[in-house]
Amino acid sequence: MALVSDYLKHTLQFRFEAGTSRGVLTEKDSYIVRIYDNENPSVMGLGECGPLRGLSLDDRPDFEQQLNELCQYFSKLDLQLFSWNVPIVLNQLIGQKLPSILFGFETAMLDYLSGGQRIIADNDFVRGTRSLPINGLVWMGDPPFMQRQIEEKLAAGYTTLKLKIGAIDFEQELDLLASIRERFSPDQITIRVDANGAFGPDEAMDKLTRLSAFQLHSIEQPIRAGDPDMMAELCQQSPVPIALDEELIGHMEYVDKFRLLKKIQPQFVVLKPTLIGGLRHADEWIELANRLNIGWWITSALESNIGLNAIAQYTAKYRYLLPQGLGTGQLYHNNFDSPLRTENGQIRYEPGGAWELKSIMRNGE
Numbered sequence: 001m002a003l004v005s006d007y008l009k010h011t012l013q014f015r016f017e018a019g020t021s022r023g024v025l026t027e028k029d030s031y032i033v034r035i036y037d038n039e040n041p042s043v044m045g046l047g048e049c050g051p052l053r054g055l056s057l058d059d060r061p062d063f064e065q066q067l068n069e070l071c072q073y074f075s076k077l078d079l080q081l082f083s084w085n086v087p088i089v090l091n092q093l094i095g096q097k098l099p100s101i102l103f104g105f106e107t108a109m110l111d112y113l114s115g116g117q118r119i120i121a122d123n124d125f126v127r128g129t130r131s132l133p134i135n136g137l138v139w140m141g142d143p144p145f146m147q148r149q150i151e152e153k154l155a156a157g158y159t160t161l162k163l164k165i166g167a168i169d170f171e172q173e174l175d176l177l178a179s180i181r182e183r184f185s186p187d188q189i190t191i192r193v194d195a196n197g198a199f200g201p202d203e204a205m206d207k208l209t210r211l212s213a214f215q216l217h218s219i220e221q222p223i224r225a226g227d228p229d230m231m232a233e234l235c236q237q238s239p240v241p242i243a244l245d246e247e248l249i250g251h252m253e254y255v256d257k258f259r260l261l262k263k264i265q266p267q268f269v270v271l272k273p274t275l276i277g278g279l280r281h282a283d284e285w286i287e288l289a290n291r292l293n294i295g296w297w298i299t300s301a302l303e304s305n306i307g308l309n310a311i312a313q314y315t316a317k318y319r320y321l322l323p324q325g326l327g328t329g330q331l332y333h334n335n336f337d338s339p340l341r342t343e344n345g346q347i348r349y350e351p352g353g354a355w356e357l358k359s360i361m362r363n364g365e
Contacts, residue, residue: 004038005074005108007031007049007067008360012304012332018139028052028302031067032360033104035074035112044361045112048307049104050274057250057275058098067101070094074105086110087280096252099277106278107310118309118338118355125316131348132316133323135160135192140167146176157344160190160217160323166198170207177214186215190323197224197246204234212239218268221245232264243268248285249275258288269294270325272301279314286318299325305338312340312347
């Protein structure tokens, strides 16, 4: 038996122009890693490498070349290498400068070892007896577009809303938050906002103070990553709890993670496996956050249903969860059909539900 690894590029097409403070998204490239035995290609593990432009550590011109070379290198390895510990072995083989590739290979290998059934973790979520709470994401746009999304999320049963802010006029964003609070108390609807680093350091505290009038659960990344002193000051003084997101990117060593959290002391961290190097690194962030009494939740990063499925199954190994950020599966015209379902502010896995993967499975299987 000889394992083979290769990949296929898949460009996901958004259903609408998805606005963030970094610009408007209409499509996103993902690379589906495939691992299989060349004598039995029907058993195939799949993983997704999806670096985000302008954000991922491995958003680099030679990304596809690096991925191709790693696939070729991986195909020469002995499967027994991975009988010890898949994430640690891959971390040693791939290194720490390609976090989305680490995530893709890690989940593809775990899928392969479980029989190529898209099962990353055999737990009650996969068995269909547990669903996970998620937030309803409201993308940036003009006020009518954002208001329409808010109404859609409320009608769909979400009790936690997350609004992207920082791209339109701040006063209009405050008006949108006020419109929610006029109708729903914090006990009825939880509101999170995500600034994606849009606030300048000199204006951040004033904006945080004004946002606090709406009794928000938290704000993600109010200022750009890379200024830990300023972020630590904001976390200490802000009337709105702060969650680190982009700030975590690039901190791959355990000690470095600890130093960052100890210095900044945020109220929350937001973990995106594609951006932080996969499930092993997510485990480290969670262990440190728990030790330092920092809250956390896990968020997808615009993956297709292949990546979202792996992240959701991984998340389900934890109990007593805050609403997670796992609702991106309906963003695209050309996503892969999967057993994942979202309803009433929850994501669940439907056992026996069909995957539609003919375009990436070998010989159409």
